[in-house]
Amino acid sequence: MQFTKEYELIVIGGGPAGLAAALEAHKKGLTDILLIERDKYLGGILNQCIHNGFGLHYFKEELTGPEYSKRFMDQLAENEIEVALDTMALSLENSDDWRYVHTMSMTDGYQILRSKAVILAMGCRERTRMQIQIPGTRAAGIFNAGQAQLYVNLEGYMVGKKVIILGSGDVGLIMARRMTLEGAKVVACVEVMPHPGGLNRNIVQCLKDFDIPLYLSHTITDIKGHDRVEQVTVQEVDQNGKPIPGTETYYDVDTVLLSVGLIPENELSREAGVEIDPRTSGPIVYENSETLSKGIFACGNVLHVHDLVDFVTEEAESAGYSAACFVQEGDCVTEEAKILNLKTDSNIGYSVPQKIRVEDVDKLVRVFFRVKKIYKEPAKIVFRDETNKEIASYNRPFMFPAEMENVSLPRKLLDKITGTELTISVEG
Amino acid sequence: MIEEIICIVCPRGCHLKVDPENDYEVTGNACPRGIPYGKAELKNPTRVLTSTVIIAGDDLTRCPVKTDQAIPKAKMHEAMQLINQVKLNSPVKVGDVIIENIVGSDANLVVCRDIG
Numbered sequence: 045m046q047f048t049k050e051y052e053l054i055v056i057g058g059g060p061a062g063l064a065a066a067l068e069a070h071k072k073g074l075t076d077i078l079l080i081e082r083d084k085y086l087g088g089i090l091n092q093c094i095h096n097g098f099g100l101h102y103f104k105e106e107l108t109g110p111e112y113s114k115r116f117m118d119q120l121a122e123n124e125i126e127v128a129l130d131t132m133a134l135s136l137e138n139s140d141d142w143r144y145v146h147t148m149s150m151t152d153g154y155q156i157l158r159s160k161a162v163i164l165a166m167g168c169r170e171r172t173r174m175q176i177q178i179p180g181t182r183a184a185g186i187f188n189a190g191q192a193q194l195y196v197n198l199e200g201y202m203v204g205k206k207v208i209i210l211g212s213g214d215v216g217l218i219m220a221r222r223m224t225l226e227g228a229k230v231v232a233c234v235e236v237m238p239h240p241g242g243l244n245r246n247i248v249q250c251l252k253d254f255d256i257p258l259y260l261s262h263t264i265t266d267i268k269g270h271d272r273v274e275q276v277t278v279q280e281v282d283q284n285g286k287p288i289p290g291t292e293t294y295y296d297v298d299t300v301l302l303s304v305g306l307i308p309e310n311e312l313s314r315e316a317g318v319e320i321d322p323r324t325s326g327p328i329v330y331e332n333s334e335t336l337s338k339g340i341f342a343c344g345n346v347l348h349v350h351d352l353v354d355f356v357t358e359e360a361e362s363a364g365y366s367a368a369c370f371v372q373e374g375d376c377v378t379e380e381a382k383i384l385n386l387k388t389d390s391n392i393g394y395s396v397p398q399k400i401r402v403e404d405v406d407k408l409v410r411v412f413f414r415v416k417k418i419y420k421e422p423a424k425i426v427f428r429d430e431t432n433k434e435i436a437s438y439n440r441p442f443m444f445p446a447e448m449e450n451v452s453l454p455r456k457l458l459d460k461i462t463g464t465e466l467t468i469s470v471e472g
Numbered sequence: 473m474i475e476e477i478i479c480i481v482c483p484r485g486c487h488l489k490v491d492p493e494n495d496y497e498v499t500g501n502a503c504p505r506g507i508p509y510g511k512a513e514l515k516n517p518t519r520v521l522t523s524t525v526i527i528a529g530d531d532l533t534r535c536p537v538k539t540d541q542a543i544p545k546a547k548m549h550e551a552m553q554l555i556n557q558v559k560l561n562s563p564v565k566v567g568d569v570i571i572e573n574i575v576g577s578d579a580n581l582v583v584c585r586d587i588g
Contacts, residue, residue: 084531094536094584095522108522110536110585114566197524200534225523225552244485248478249519253545441502447483 045137045144047158052076052371054145054159056133056312059088060353061344061360062165063116068364069163070123074371078157079120079127080147086120086127087113088167089190090353092197095218097245101354112353128152136162136316138337143316161339161367164313164327165360168345170215171305178210180267183274189215189303193222202226204299208276209233210264214242214351214446216303221250223301230256231295234278236263236285239418241303243351243446263287264300273298306349316340323394324348331400331409332377333363334370341367348396348412351448355412378403384461389469391416393445400466402459408452413468419443424471425451430463443470477513481505490514518542522584523555525570529562530588537570541579551575563588 052074055066058081066079085091090098093109100106103115120127131149138144143162147155170188187195187203193215195201207228209216212235220230233251238261240247251258259278265287266277280291308326310318319336321328326347327335334341343363344356381401388395395413419442427435438451473493479486484502488510491497498510512518520542527535537558543551551574558570564583571581 091585094524094538096520096538106520108536108538108584111566114586197536198532198534200524200526225521225548244478244483245480247485248480252478253519442484444483 045139045158046156047144048155049078049157050076051078051157051159053078053161053163053367054143054157055079055163055165055364056136056145057081057088057165057167057344057346058083058086058127058129059165059167059344060090060113060116060356061167061346061363062088062163063113063120064357064360065163065165065341065343065364065367066125067116067119067123068361069368069371070125070364072365072368072372074368077125078159079125080131080133080145081127081129082132084130086117086129092190092194093218094197095222098353101352102357109353116357133166133312136312136340138316138318138340140338143339160371161341163360163363163367164310164318164335164340164342164346165344165363166309166312166346168306168308168349170302171307173302176302176304178264178267180276181269183267183269183272185269185273185299186267187299187301189213189219189301192301193219196222196226202228203301204228204297206231206297207299207301208264208278208295208297209301209303211235211303211305212240212242212247212258212260213303213305214246216301217242217246217250219301219303220256221254224254224256228299230254231297232256232278233258234262234264235260236281237261239445241446244444265292267300269298273300276300306345308346308349310346313340313342313346318342321394321398323388324396326396328398329396330377330383331397331405332366332369333359333397334366334377336399339370341370348394351446355448355450359412377401383464384458384466385464386411387465387467388413389467391470392468395468400458402455402461405453405455405458408454409458410450410452411468412448412450414448415443415445415470417445419470422472425449426469426471427453427457428467428469429461430465433462435461435466437471475514477510479506479509481509517545519545519548521548521551521555523552525555525558525560527560527562527564527587532562532585532587535560535564535587536584537581538584539574539577539579540582541577543575543577543579547575547577551581555581 090109098112279287343360381403
């Protein structure tokens with residue numbers, strides 16, 4: 045295939061994942077790296093996340109989003125890593141030796157770039173009203189919470205005066221506080237699940253601080269209004285999530301913010317034939333962040349939706365390191381390595397990685413996963429092999445769906461496993 | 473009167489009971505870290521305040537700002553009124569002080585993003 049330029053590594057996406065991945069690959073010795081970003085600025089979603097609380101794990105201090113990304117952007121500039129801003133990655137193709145990235149920008153037009161390795165770091169996008177099918181009119185004033193956050197924090201537009209928020213994900217909670225501080229009245233936050241979607245800290249500091257009520261097991265069942273939203277109907281739901289007749293409450297509001305979930309943005313990955321896990325909506329990866337397509341790695345919210353950027357950074361560093369190994373040492377994974385497939389029981393939503401090449405685990409492999417319900421009492425995370433033999437178990441005093449869990453499995457335990465399956469379950 | 477608050481030291485979210493009439497005694501905490509949190513939350517609750525201010529002279533028209541220390545929770549709205557009057561000119565750097573000792577606290581309002 046014809047191409048314009050050649051690189052050792054192309055990183056697609058200049059948010060926290062892409063920044064950390066490019067830097068780590070550079071630290072490992074790659075010099076020929078290109079970071080592609082479709083916006084005019086690096087930093088991704090962190091640019092509009094002006095609240096603080098980022099970096100508690102990674103930097104041991106509380107930073108705002110822009111301050112957190114600046115630490116990586118400064119290092120990127122110091123190390124003269126090439127960045128293509130305002131550039132859209134249109135498609136990705138995979139062959140044995142090379143990855144081809146088709147890009148478009150105002151300055152360089154249409155280009156085909158080839159690279160030994162590619163890191164997918166495109167992040168995620170918000171689930172919309174259409175995807176959750178709220179009945180009602182199509183009046184103005186219905187926004188995704190993150191979209192409203194962009195308008196308010198980056199462009200300085202207030203999106204409404206009297207607001208109701210559907211979904212208690214972190215973005216919605218953060219926006220409840222933000223809108224209130226900027227003078228709007230937030231009448232309620234409504235959550236269909238029996239438990240909050242966001243972090244406890246945000247429930248307290250974004251809702252309780254401002255006396256905004258949170259209604260669990262409730263949802264919006266109708267939106268009225270011609271030009272602008274005028275009224276929404278809220279109803280309680282039963283255990284199956286079905287609205288209960290007779291529980292209707294009406295709120296006169298001009299704005300509805302939706303914080304109803306994030307979806308990894310994997311159009312490029314799918315087109316390149318990268319296999320996607322339906323549970324995460326992100327690529328299936330091995331322990332070294334490599335997808336099932338050779339030379340293509342993935343990290344951050346494109347892989348699975350995180351609640352803390354600190355974990356994104358760590359995951360991206362691992363992907364950057366692995367991609368550099370791949371470029372420097374060729375296919376540096378053990379041929380015919382024993383592959384363990386991670387399965388989850390019905391209490392766990394998913395795990396990342398989904399596959400472990402046992403021989404390629406150095407000392408430990410860190411497995412991330414999310415539980416599906418609240419565990420207020422101590423519970424055990426148990427790993428069992430095909431024969432149902434317990435391989436390892438870890439105690440947790442409590443677990444929440446909003447908080448990603450992780451455990452580090454030692455290599456010596458993995459070596460003892462019979463068969464090729466390892467199941468994670470919650471017991472007791 | 474005993475007040476009930478949710479502890480945010482860790483994700484567990486213990487429902488603490490704090491008694492201001494009994495030297496702010498904290499109960500309902502599953503671990504010792506809940507005690508200082510519960511006391512401080514009732515005696516003197518503070519928050520770091522973040523917002524944006526208008527900036528001229530750059531493609532970006534809003535600049536993110538924060539108080540470099542926590543300020544009393546009760547003064548957040550007063551601080552917002554001051555923040556809403558600020559107009560900056562590019563360039564600015566992270567850490568530039570915009571308002572010293574905002575709302576009479578020890579905190580300064582500072583810039584959170586390099587612009588220009």
